[in-house]
Amino acid sequence: MRSFTHINAGTVHETCALLSKYNGKAVLNAGGTDLLSTLKGEHLFDYPEAVINTKTISGLDYIREDGGVLEIGALAKLSEIVKSPLLKKNYMALVEAARSVATPQIRNAATMGGNLCQDVRCWYYRYPRHIGGPIRCLRKGSGPCLAVKGDNRYHAIMGGRRCFAVCPSDTAVALVALDAQITIAGPKGERKIAMIDFYSPLGNALKKDEMVTGITVPRITGPMKQRYLKFALRKPVDFAIVGVASVIAIEEGVCTDVRIALGAVAPGVVRARRAEETLRGCYINEDIVSQAAEEALAGARPLSMNAYKVEITKTLVKRAILI
């Protein structure tokens, strides 16, 4: 790790001002569980001049329901999300997703905002400096994606263009299925965008001087079955090879509403809209769910080594709906 200026931020406004001042040369630190490995591995060409500690901003760790709308502050710990009675009652997909992250110790430090903003796990992108890296690629400014010709077993099976690293966040997948919005603060105030629009192939929607302050989830009407299923090499403490979140309302065996989100298959989270349409209004049985799973993966274009992810995603979609 190299030396940097460490600044404790007092407010969101101050944080954005600092981000403006450093003009891309500062990074935010909340739980630090992702940032520290980035700083230590030095796999980026640019090293931050300043690390702005956001943990000192008070009042950003809320988990509350306001008029049926769920609000979670960016500094809410994943362990609080796992424990929250409110979330366990109505937002089980998010609870399951948060619980699937890393270890209890890491969840005690990791935050909602940090989990959404974490950097990708691509092993070429993250290749450490001291062992022959860093490797140049488009995500770092310029260069080809090494995963295309190299070992791409964990890379994108859809939506990849120029960069095939996948979005590693588990909670983002659940939040997309819950139709959440993400609140972004900048020097000129706040804006809200849909969770699904947050990620782009080479990063996310944050501008240099912006930060995530929280998420909101619209009112849940009626009983909804929610799931987050994660498939990884190792059960605990591992990043998803595939993650699938589902939120589904079933009345008398008929699907009245459904949202399905696919994680770790693309640079961002993918909504399986065609699959949802297939299910909506139909009696839920194995045939229709299999059909939906096929449709969910209809756009998949696997790379040389990751076709198995297509099959696993289909299975997870089926399980998320049926079980």
Add this chain to the structure above:
Amino acid sequence: MHSEKYLLGKTIPRFDAVTKVTGRERYAADYYGDDFLWAGVKRAGIPHARLKGIDIAIAKNIPGVVAVLTHEDVKGTNRYGIIRKDEPVLADSKIHHCGDAVALVLAEDKEALRCAIESITFDYELLPGVFDPEEALKETAIKVHEDSPEGNIIRYVPVETGTPESAFNECDTVIEAVFEVSRQEHAYLETEAGWAYFDKTGQLVIVVATQTPFRDRFEIAPALGLDMEKIRLIVPYLGGAFGGKDGITLQCLLGLAALHSGGRPVKMWWGREESFLASVKRLPARMYYRLGAKNDGTLHALECRLYFDGGAYASLGGEVMTLAAEHAGSAYRIPHVSIKGWCVYTNNPIGGPFRGFGVPQVTAAMEQMVDILALKIRMDPLEIRRKNIVRQGDTNCVGVTLTHSTGAEECLRVLSEHPLWRGKDTWKKSAAPFKTRGVGIACMAHAMGYPPIVPDVANAKIELTEEGKIRVYAGVVDMGQGNASTYLQMAGEILSQDITGMELVLPDTERTLPSGSSSASRTTYTYGNALIKAANTLKMRIFEKILPLIQGSDVNEFILAPDRVIHPPTGKEVSLKEASRFFSESERVCTDTFIMPVVEGMNDVIYMGPHLIYSYGAHLVYVEIDRLTGEAEVKDYLAVTDAGRVINPQVFEQQIQGAIAQGLGYALYEDYMVDEGVHLTPDLATYIIPTSMDIPEMTSIPVETFEESGPFGMKGAGEIAMSGPLPAVANAIYDACGIRIPRSPFTAEKILKALCKLSAIIFAFFISKG
């Protein structure tokens, strides 16, 4: 006399338990002092190149940098290596793998160190590399070491018994298969660390995490041009090693740093990525097997060709492959055998010792072969093993008659009577939808100690201190397996002392005696035997010394008790402290030597000669496969082990459980991937090892044969269980869903692909049948 078993066979808390769990124990990385310097290394990061020049100008001028050293600063041979001196302290003419050290920096703080390492550049001509052992054997292959007399061959080992050529014609069934196993990283908790300085007498003192303090001196001295007698190694407890610290890791670099530190102590401590990059790995292997049997299941002939990827330097790769060749037939009687093994240089990470030392690789192959054969001749996998398993008096695959304890058959018997074996069919039938269950077994053997050409010697030393305490000088490193504590338990048994009241001196080339490496399942056996003799001498000496004091008539009338000697005929007691006063300085210490017995007169059978004494095991595993994702989950595990008598059941069980966990990692997840020199799994986020959550319930049953030559009847238990999990899991996967994956680990990805292929074949079969 005291009761027959004072401490023996009892679970008593390890001597190191409290200091370790409370954080008081000092490991090599915990050594700090005033005014010390940090030492660090610039690594090559490229797999194969001719080194043309190193630019250290910028690094030298960075404030806080004390010295920047290259190969030109190495005054000795700049080469080390246990068998072949092929590894440079700092790279000179060529770079042979990504982890090569190019320059060494000494700095006041870690920040200056980092900046300096970062600023060092070197001129090179990139060379094409060789990354596959069979490719490396071709005439036209790139030569990793141009000066190597046999090209890329580190070691070629042929073994032949009987008449294998004609024996295959006598078989009713012959099967053939190829197996590949992955490169495994030790991933010990404690990364390589050390502390070095020159003391007032001009002696180089190195405090370091190593398995081999005495042997290391033979390597450091010539490499750096130092006098071996002027090097002292002190080895605290290790935070794990598993073979990865068997030999030089950072010792030479530390010594070189101390030579240029201006008299200040130097500290070096590798991070996880550096440890992964530079350390040795379990050798990946490709193994071609051919096995022939009679219709009744009698194994008759075995032929195998083993290709082990030794990586950039010889290390002990050739010896690892040799032990593999010796164990290629697992624990069975096979009269006609032809084994050919090659350990080969490549530009991959260095292959070296790792718990099992080649045996897990070949056991993975052979135990799958036995199951394939059993299926072919419609025999039960347990029955075919029982029929062929070695018994005492049998001749093993390399022609050695097993005259010592041989409990392999007993292991199988215990396994066959266990509820997990008896209940397997019921368990298999109760699988949930889309799940399919299988049960697999595997046998294993593991030779103990060094081969005959390297005498397996230990020198024990025990002392009655002035304070009347018993002090054991352990010359063999305790890398976490608990052997040091077991030494105290053994001495305590003989001297009737509780281990908490005893003292322990960990390996120190100045204070303890040379006793060989902490490896080869030998530490407790060899040192323990020497210690028993020394402790008995001390006991008699204590009795002799107080005989006049008590005015007793016979030393045999005395008994020892914690901290005192008792003379039952008179009821008199003398404290050990009191007794100690009658000892002169030289009399306090008793030493003794033990040399492990070996096979005599058969050294031409195999390179280095064959082993005499073996531990054995039989494992059983329950595996559940998710048919839709391919995920294999281990549900239950049974390990039956013959490692002779058990001294401390808890320490024994820890060894078995640890090996099972490491073995399941080898079977299911662990694959240190290198793509033409690029390390794809350079850290613990990408190199996946099992956590406690991934490990099933493990049952360990010792069969406790009595090894006559062993200390209190024991044999080595550190490695044996490492070889079972991979083949047992492979056999269980086949039992569950009829697939064999030729290359481990058995990840969901591979199982799913095989399942899809299988269903396509079945589909095609039904189509063709109309």
